[in-house]
Ligand SMILES: Nc1ncnc2c1ncn2[C@@H]1O[C@H](COP(=O)(O)OP(=O)(O)OP(=O)(O)O)[C@@H](O)[C@H]1O
C-alpha cells in the first residue's frame with residue numbers, strides 16, 4: 085500500500101471476539117484491507133484477519149524475571165514453542181459487559197481487562213501504521229448491537245465505555261463507534277448499482293447481530309437519513325456458544341463431567357458443574373488456572389471413581405490447552421459446514437479422543453441457539469414493522485454464517501415467510517465489517 089500521508093485516511097477497525105481486521109478508505113469510497121503476517125494457517129481465515137488472542141509468559145532476562153506478551157499469530161507461535169506454558173487467552177471481548185470481572189491475575193499480578201484488550205489493539209495499530217506509513221489517531225470501531233452477557237442497555241453502555249478505554253489505552257486518540265451489522269450493510273451496499281432494502285445477519289464468535297436498512301448508490305448520493313435504518317437487534321451468542329455445545333457433548337465427558345466421587349457415605353459428582361461450564365467457554369477457560377480450582381481438582385482426584393478423567397482435566401487446565409482445543413473444535417465445525425459427517429480429534433497426552441459426528445447431531449446440539457437466532461430475527465421484523473416480503477436481499481456475513489443450519493434459517497426457516505435461496509447472499513465473512521467501518525468513517529469525514 086502507498087504511504088498515505090498526503091491524503092486523508094479513514095480507518096475502520098473490527099475488533100472481533102475471534103478475529104480482528106482493519107480497513108482503510110482514502111476518500112474515494114474504495115477500501116483496502118490491512119494484511120497481517122500469516123505465519124500460521126487457520127481454516128477459513130485469510131491474511132486479512134488477525135486472531136484476537138493474547139499470550140503472556142515469564143522468562144529470565146539478565147537475571148531478572150520478566151513478563152512478556154504477544155498477540156495474534158505471534159501469540160500462537162510463542163505459546164506453541166513454550167515448554168512451560170504461560171497464559172493463552174481467547175475471546176476477551178466477551179468479558180466486556182461483566183461488572184464482576186475486572187481482570188485476571190497473571191503471574192501474581194492483576195491485569196485489568198481493558199489493559200489486556202489494549203495489547204491486541206496496540207499491535208493491530210502498529211501493523212496498520214507500518215503499512216500506511218503514517219500514525220493512526222482516530223478510528224471507526226465496530227460494536228455489537230448487544231454485547232455477550234449484556235442484559236440491558238446499561239450493560240451495553242458499560243461494555244462500550246470499557247472498549248473505548250481499551251482503545252485509548254492502546255494509543256488511539258479518538259474512537260467513534262458504529263454497529264457491526266450496519267457496517268457490514270455499508271460494505272454490501274457499496275457493491276450495488278441500485279438501492280435495496282436489506283436484512284443483514286452478522287454471525288461472529290461472540291454475537292449475532294441484525295439490521296434492517298436501505299443501502300445503495302442513490303442513498304449515498306442524497307446522504308443517509310435516520311429513516312433509512314429501520315432497526316437493529318442482536319443477541320450475545322454465536323460460534324463460541326456452538327463450540328460450548330461441542331465441548332459439552334464430546335470433551336467434558338472424557339474429563340469427568342459425569343464422573344462420581346466418594347464423599348463420606350454418599351457418592352457425588354466428582355467435580356462441581358461450574359468448572360465444566362467455564363471449560364466450555366473460551367473466555368473463561370484460561371481463567372480456570374487458579375489456586376482455588378487446583379485445590380478443588382486435587383481433592384476430586386483423590387476421591388474420584390475415575391481418577392484418570394480428573395487427571396486429564398487437571399492437565400488441560402494446567403497446560404493451558406485452550407488453543408489446541410479451539411483448533412480441534414474449529415476443525416470439526418469447518419468440516420461439518422462442508423460435509424454431512426466429520427471426525428472430532430483431540431489429543432493432548434492424557435486424553436485421546438476420536439469421535440465421529442454427523443451434521444444432524446451437531447444441529448440437534450445447537451437447536452436452542454438456532455431457535456434464539458430465529459426468534460431474534462422475527463422480533464426485529466415485528467418491532468420495525470417491516471414485512472419480510474419487502475426485503476430485497478438478505479446478506480449474511482461473519483464466520484458462523486458458514487454453518488448451514490444458520491443459513492437455512494433464512495433460506496427456508498421462519499415458516500412460510502422464508503426468504504428463499506435466491507434472496508440470500510453471503511460473503512466477505514471476515515472483512516465486511518472492517519470495510520464498512522472505513523466507509524462509514526469516510527462518509528462522516530472523521531479521519
Ligand atoms: N467454516 C466455518 N464453519 C463454521 N464456523 C466457522 C467457520 N469458519 C469460522 N467459523 C466460526 O466463526 C467464528 C468467527 O467468526 P468471525 O471472525 O466473524 O467472528 P468475530 O468477528 O471475531 O466475532 P464477533 O463479531 O462476535 O465479535 C468462530 O466461532 C469460528 O469458529
Ligand SMILES: [Mg+2]
Pocket residue numbers: 098100101264286287288289482517
Ligand atoms: Mg464480527
